[in-house]
Amino acid sequence: MGTRLRWGILGTGNIARQFAQGMTSAKRCELAAVGSRSRYSAQAFAEENTVPRFYGSYEEVIADGGIDVVYVSLPNAMHHEWTIRALRAGKHVLCEKPIAATREEAAEMFAVARKSGRILVEAFMYxxxxxxxxxxxxxxxxxxxxxxxxxxxxxxxxxxxxxxxxxxxxxxxxxxxxxxxxxxxxxxxxxxxxxxxxxxxxxxxxxxxxxxxxxxxxxxxxxxxxxxxxxxxxxxxxxxxxxxxxxxxxxxxxxPPMHGxxxxxxxxxxxxxxxxxxxxxxxxxxxxxxxxxxDAPGSLYSLEADDMAAAVLDGADPAIPESDSLGNMxxxxxxxxxxxxxxxxxxxxxxxx
Ligand SMILES: NC(=O)c1ccc[n+]([C@@H]2O[C@H](COP(=O)([O-])OP(=O)(O)OC[C@H]3O[C@@H](n4cnc5c(N)ncnc54)[C@H](OP(=O)(O)O)[C@@H]3O)[C@@H](O)[C@H]2O)c1
Structure with missing residues (x-):
């Protein structure tokens, strides 16, 4: 893996858009691909946010060899399935909050992360x-x-x-x-x-x-x-x-605002x-x-993305440890x-x- 994290986004909704825009000020991250149920949405999102590759399915994102980490920005009930699929495909995962629909689902997701030797973090950007x-x-x-x-x-x-x-x-x-x-x-x-x-x-x-x-x-x-x-x-x-x-x-x-x-x-x-x-x-x-x-540099989402980069690239503690996500669930x-x-x-x- 290089010195920068290459991201693939699942979904083109509200938070995916905010994340993609915020990510532009991340120090060690770059957007590599986006996937949507609709190829048309993926293309529009890619053009709007200068994402090099776009796909008309989530499968194609997690199969993309040029991606290190997948950002799961799907509805809550889909976090479990797509996080596990991404982890099994060898990707690290930043999954939107709440990390799953139940604690049991979340525990299974972390177990798969451990087995796959990949990092899974819940996206509580605050x-x-x-x-x-x-x-x-x-x-x-x-x-x-x-x-x-x-x-x-x-x-x-x-x-x-x-x-x-x-x-x-x-x-x-x-x-x-x-x-x-x-x-x-x-x-x-x-x-x-x-x-x-x-x-x-x-x-x-x-x-x-x-x-x-x-x-x-x-x-x-x-x-x-x-x-x-x-x-x-x-x-x-x-x-x-x-x-x-x-x-x-x-x-x-x-x-919180970045300044003040x-x-x-x-x-x-x-x-x-x-x-x-x-x-x-x-x-x-x-x-x-x-x-x-x-005051803080960049954007809330670039801080979140760079925290993920530190966890993956430097072995830093994740911003939200597994026990925290499981306790919340x-x-x-x-x-x-x-x-x-x-x-x-x-x-x-x-x-x-
Ligand atoms: N951290 C934050 O600040 C923050 C803020 C808002 C939301 N969130 C979290 O982010 C996740 C998504 O929230 P959102 O506000 O971005 O929702 P949203 O605008 O509705 O977007 C969800 C996306 O999921 C995909 N999707 C797949 N199956 C779907 C289905 N059956 N119905 C609707 N969408 C479906 C769609 O993308 P495609 O059509 O492109 O496949 C859709 O654009 C949730 O878990 C939420 O809790 C976090």
């Missing part, structure tokens, strides 16, 4: 932005004392439900799978552990897709993480990590409520707020099981949990 490492270092370094509460949200509102993979149960859609997986990942990252119990409430669509979900994760050390996710509602899409000595607010945790990404560290001096009230009316409060800015499995169980007990009910 983990490649240095902002995430920066606020996490503050938490781990004790800046807020013992972290005991995490709050996070990731919501958007779309009216485009027809033909949308996110609203299709057969393609493993739903808000938990689409965006809740980020909140769960961040909560587990802060806890540096797996939860001992999880609960969820959800608002369902007519075809029993969780359009909105809200839940909690409890960890043995005492930390409680609450999260909200949704595909038909707006929210602030922030994260807060609250501890015994202060708290950190991350205004844009999931897709921030987090705010507040160290509390009681009584906190009084300090907040003073701040609200413009009086100096007693809560010091330190705004930290983190285990939580998603349990939350989705609870929703299914509620539906079974209350058929026709659109609010469950």
């Amino acid at each position: 983990r490649s932005h240095p902002l995430t490492a920066a606020w996490l270092e503050e938490v781990r370094g004790g800046a807020i004392g013992e972290p005991l509460l995490v709050r996070s949200s990731f919501c958007f509102r779309t009216r485009q439900t027809e033909g949308n993979i996110r609203f299709n149960p057969a393609l493993a859609g739903g808000a938990l799978m689409d965006v809740g997986c980020y909140c769960i990942n961040l909560s587990r990252l802060v806890a540096n552990a797996e939860p001992i119990s999880v609960t969820v409430s959800a608002k369902l669509s007519e075809n029993s897709i969780d359009e909105i979900a809200s839940g909690t994760l409890r960890f043995a050390g005492g930390l409680i993480a609450s999260f909200s996710c949704g595909m038909t509602v707006h929210a602030d899409n922030t994260a807060s990590i609250c501890g015994t000595r202060g708290y950190i607010e991350v205004p844009v945790p999931w897709k 990404a921030t987090y705010v560290l507040s160290t509390s001096v009681p009584p906190q409520m009084d300090a907040r009230a003073k701040l609200a009316v413009g009086l100096p409060g007693s809560t010091p707020r330190h705004v930290r800015t983190v 285990a939580v998603l499995d349990e939350l989705r099981r609870q929703i299914r169980e509620s539906i079974a007990h209350h058929p026709g009910c659109f609010l469950v949990g």
